Amino acid sequence: xxxxxxxxxxxxxxxxxxxxxxxxxxxxxxxxxxxxxxxxxxxxxxxxxxxxxxxxxxxxxxxxxxxxxxxxxxxxxxxxxxxxxxxxxxxxxxxxxxxxxxxxxxxxxxxxxxxxxxxxxxxxxxxxxxxxxxxxxxxxxxxxxxxxxxxxxxxxxxxxxxxxxxxxxxxxxxxxxxxxxxxxxx
Amino acid sequence: xxxxxxxxxxxxxxxxxxxxxxxxxxxxxxxxxxxxxxxxxxxxxxxxxxxxxxxxxxxxxxxxxxxxxxxxxxxxxxxxxxxxxxxxxxxxxxxxxxxxxxxxxxxxxxxxxxxxxxxxxxxxxxxxxxxxxxxxxxxxxxxxxxxxxxxxxxxxxxxxxxxxxxxxxxxxxxxxxxxxxxxxxxxxxxxxxxxxxxxxxxxxxxxxxxxxxxxxxxxxxxxxxxx
Numbered sequence: 001x002x003x004x005x006x007x008x009x010x011x012x013x014x015x016x017x018x019x020x021x022x023x024x025x026x027x028x029x030x031x032x033x034x035x036x037x038x039x040x041x042x043x044x045x046x047x048x049x050x051x052x053x054x055x056x057x058x059x060x061x062x063x064x065x066x067x068x069x070x071x072x073x074x075x076x077x078x079x080x081x082x083x084x085x086x087x088x089x090x091x092x093x094x095x096x097x098x099x100x101x102x103x104x105x106x107x108x109x110x111x112x113x114x115x116x117x118x119x120x121x122x123x124x125x126x127x128x129x130x131x132x133x134x135x136x137x138x139x140x141x142x143x144x145x146x147x148x149x150x151x152x153x154x155x156x157x158x159x160x161x162x163x164x165x166x167x168x169x170x171x172x173x174x175x176x177x178x179x180x181x182x183x184x185x186x
Numbered sequence: 187x188x189x190x191x192x193x194x195x196x197x198x199x200x201x202x203x204x205x206x207x208x209x210x211x212x213x214x215x216x217x218x219x220x221x222x223x224x225x226x227x228x229x230x231x232x233x234x235x236x237x238x239x240x241x242x243x244x245x246x247x248x249x250x251x252x253x254x255x256x257x258x259x260x261x262x263x264x265x266x267x268x269x270x271x272x273x274x275x276x277x278x279x280x281x282x283x284x285x286x287x288x289x290x291x292x293x294x295x296x297x298x299x300x301x302x303x304x305x306x307x308x309x310x311x312x313x314x315x316x317x318x319x320x321x322x323x324x325x326x327x328x329x330x331x332x333x334x335x336x337x338x339x340x341x342x343x344x345x346x347x348x349x350x351x352x353x354x355x356x357x358x359x360x361x362x363x364x365x366x367x368x369x370x371x372x373x374x375x376x377x378x379x380x381x382x383x384x385x386x387x388x389x390x391x392x393x394x395x396x397x398x399x400x401x402x403x404x405x406x407x408x409x410x411x412x413x
Contacts, residue, residue, distance in 0.1 A: 018266060025259055033254040047254045051262040058266055119410055122243040141244035144374050146211035162202040169205070172240060183236050186189065 006070035014061035025054050028071060031143065032078050038138055039082040039131055049085065053078045068152055075143065076153045079135070086131060109179035118181060125175040133168035140165060191229060200230060204237050210374025238347075241375055242408045246345055250413045342387040343369065344396050345412040347376045352405035360405060364395065379412055 004020075006027070012020035029050060036053075037046040056077050057064075064073065109124040129137065139145045139153060150161045173186045191197045200223040206212045207220045224230050344366075348357055361367065364382060371378035382395045392411045399409045 018263070021266065022259070022263075025262065029258065030253045033258070034248045034251045037251055038248070043254075047258040048261070050254060051258045051265065054262050055265045055269075058262075058269070119243050119246070122240060123247045126240075126244060126247055137240070137244055138248065140205045140209055140211075141241040141375075142248040144209045144211060147206055149211075165205055166202055169237070169240065173236070183239075184232055185236060 007064075007066055010057070010061050010064045010070055013058060014064070021054070021058060024057070024070070028074055029054075031071075032074050035075055035138060035143065036078050036082045038134055039079075040085055045085060049078060049081045052081055068149075071143075072145070072149045072152055075139070075145075076155075079153055109175065109181075121176060121179055121181055122172075125172055125179065128175060129168060129171055132164070133171055136161065136165045137168050137172070191233070197223070197227065197230065200224075200227075201233055204230070204234050205241070208234065208237050208241055208375055210376075238408065242345065242347070242377065242410065245375075245377060246410055246412060249345070252413075339413075340385050341369075341381045342383045342385060342392045343412040344380050344382055344392065344399065344409050346378045346380045346399065346406065347408045348378075348405055349407045356405050360399075360402060364399065377408075 004023070006024065009020045009024045013024065032053060033046055033050050036049045037043065040046055040049065053074060057074065064070070068076075109121045109128075126134070126137065135154065136150060139150050145153065147158045147161050150156075150165075151158045154161070156164070170186045173183065176183065177186070191201050200220055203212060203216055203220050207217060212220065224234065361380075367381045368378045369381050382392060387395075389411070396409050396411050399406055
């Protein structure tokens with residue numbers, strides 16, 4: 001069966017084709033949603049962000065340049081919108097309360113470890129990384145992006161991508177070690 | 187404790203590439219360099235194991251987040267409906283066609299224009315009938331989302347990766363033994379999403395299946411229940 005490429009769908013969207021928009025949305029909505037949700041940590045906000053992301057695509061489809069993949073383009077727009085929300089929340093002084101509510105929701109890695117589940121402990125520690133570190137870990141480990149793609153999405157040089165990811169991994173390892181899991185590094 | 191890799195620029199450079207090696211995102215030249223370094227460096231291989239473990243858990247964490255509700259598409263399509271008509275390129279093209287058509291009409295004799303008008307009227311009438319039929323069948327009009335109601339999965343899954351040395355025949359026998367089937371993958375990082383039964387299985391039963399799979403450590407590198 002012939003599957004239309006993302007790039008072809010974007011060309012159709014540029015001519016005002018709503019069906020192409022629905023196909024592209026169906027193809028990418030879950031991954032973009034999860035990326036945003038891991039940053040803003042609120043389902044309703046994440047849904048609003050993804051519809052805004054695809055609305056931007058609707059408006060700018062005729063300006064899409066094939067230098068990047070559509071998926072990278074969507075994640076870059078999503079990332080900007082999510083961070084803009086996070087900044088507004090910080091400026092409004094909502095971040096402290098919000099952070100506390102997250103702490104309550106996430107399992108404590110030490111308690112999880114008492115349940116003898118190392119995987120759960122790693123996931124609990126992943127949830128406690130800073131937004132900057134969560135973002136780079138998710139992009140590389142879950143969204144399978146290359147150094148160049150992360151640089152494009154986050155808007156940082158390629159060398160910074162590598163060092164930021166290194167520090168994120170190190171923080172994760174330190175959090176695990178503090179919870180009682182020693183993997184030999186860091 | 188001193189990090190021997192971090193203090194050796196050559197090994198540190200390779201170490202920073204390990205996550206991209208594991209996710210399949212390295213260009214062939216870098217990939218070969220990483221493989222050559224891994225072959226003679228047990229400490230680097232240990233780091234790669236840590237990377238793979240974190241990668242598997244990151245995937246499980248993300249997969250557990252579910253999907254957006256149909257509200258997201260509804261909101262998007264409502265926004266698109268409310269948007270003024272765009273497509274400037276199309277508009278420019280249409281302007282050109284209208285001008286050309288006006289000039290062509292002016293050049294035609296009256297009898298040919300009469301026949302052309304009758305043909306156009308017939309086409310308009312047929313389109314009108316077709317559109318009316320669509321509207322009657324279509325009911326409420328406007329847009330409708332193609333999203334299915336947020337259905338729960340009817341199957342149980344695990345996330346699985348095989349050891350590089352696992353042979354195709356062993357893998358096929360493994361799937362037969364567990365009556366399992368791949369539903370997604372392999373991804374670039376080597377993970378498969380595998381169906382292990384229907385949704386009637388309890389979490390404990392899926393855990394037990396995952397544990398039995400894990401025991402096949404001659405071929406299985408990682409396995410965990412997946413949402």
